[in-house]
Amino acid sequence: MRADRLVATLLVLQARGRVSAAELAKELETSVSTARRDLEALSTAGIPVYPQPGRGGGWQLLGGARTDLSGLTSDEARALFLLVGPAAALDPGAKSALRKLVRALPETFRADAEAAAEAIMVDLAGWGAAPRDRPQYVNQLESAVVSRRRVCLTYTGWDKDPVDRLVDPWGLVRKGEVWYLLGATDGAERTYRVERITDLEITDQPAQRPPRGGLEAAWARVLDDVRGLRARASATVTVDAEVLPWLRSTFGPESIQQDTVIEGRARVVITAPTAEIIARGLVGWAERIDVHGPASVRAEIARLGSMAVDRNTPGGPAEG
Incomplete structure (x- = not known):
């Protein structure tokens, strides 16, 4: 090492x-x-x-x-x-x-x-996303964690307007190619995706730090929450074995379970936040999959397939 x-x-x-x-x-x-x-x-x-x-x-x-x-x-x-x-x-x-x-x-x-040694965690397993450049504020956040100073940051969620937050920075976690800031805002534990920070200033205010080992415990809670969100919907599918790598790439390796292969086909359970996400990830492999359930995923695949036929048959809207 x-x-x-x-x-x-x-x-x-x-x-x-x-x-x-x-x-x-x-x-x-x-x-x-x-x-x-x-x-x-x-x-x-x-x-x-x-x-x-x-x-x-x-x-x-x-x-x-x-x-x-x-x-x-x-x-x-x-x-x-x-x-x-x-x-x-x-x-x-x-x-x-x-x-x-x-x-x-x-x-x-x-x-x-000691603070510097614990300032960053590395979680080698990615979410299945494409590689990303190192976010611009990582070095400043490292400095804030080590010097135990609060940071004032502007953060933009994927579906929200920018907001300003005063954060006690506990540490940074790199999950695959994605960086996260773990800390506290108004005493409540929070996780921020560093690439969504659009402005940052290190203040002179002393920051509260978690107890020893607190960063690892906080990240374990984040993983549990994410797994719960990513597994709110599931589908049982039999698929040609050679399609499995593509499904792992689409949904993430942690979202594909029970991939036992028998005679070139695998029966798997796929998890995702919604049935629609599962259906959209599977519809492109329609001729090579059998969806056993639930009915909501089967219905969504049928709906998407029907829309594709209606819009793309000769003389349809796509030719207009």
Whole structure:
């Protein structure tokens, strides 16, 4: 796991003062190119790690060999934990390394470092949507979470007018390619999709933070709510097995269950917020599916099919 390597790289630099990429690769049992990328990542993140040119050069942690992290500034410590924290959340070994790293920090830096390490969660399973660019306000929100400052943001829901909100930012979650801000507004837990934030300002007001582990618990509640919304309607369908990947892409992998294949066909349960959404996702495969129920989905598919025939037969409205 990259987070574990980055922490190990920093500790090697502290112990030796200066190493070459080849020496680091041998020490950590990685390739030279991987070692070089890790050193560059630390440097890019703002950690005082610099290449030394010339014969006998290599990479050096500014200030020489150290046995602790007391040489890091507060900003440098936060940069390190923002860099390795999200990946460490996925690896128990990296989590352990981060805990040791926190204990090596001066007392005055520990709170910021811990907040930075917990500022972002990574949930690798996407909703099934297309890749998106990193939203523009992620870096500012990271800073607000770490510095524990409230943010004033303008938010536009998918079916609502823009509204202004004063938010206690608890942390960020990346779900696949989508970023979410978890926090509290007027004391109530709220979730904001970062790409829908159209303006943001970090205030001087101190923000209330959840207890330790509160971000993970809040995200678990969000997932439960979303699953409930996405599963309000369901349909039982038998479909040709080769169509299953397309259905997973259309509805999301979590919305396709019980896909046991027998003689080239699979009987599955599809869930979605409404029967109409299920019908619209299935109607294009009409000749390769059998919808066993409920009647509402079957009726909606029949309605959509009838409309398609009426509008697209020769001489119909589409030719007008």
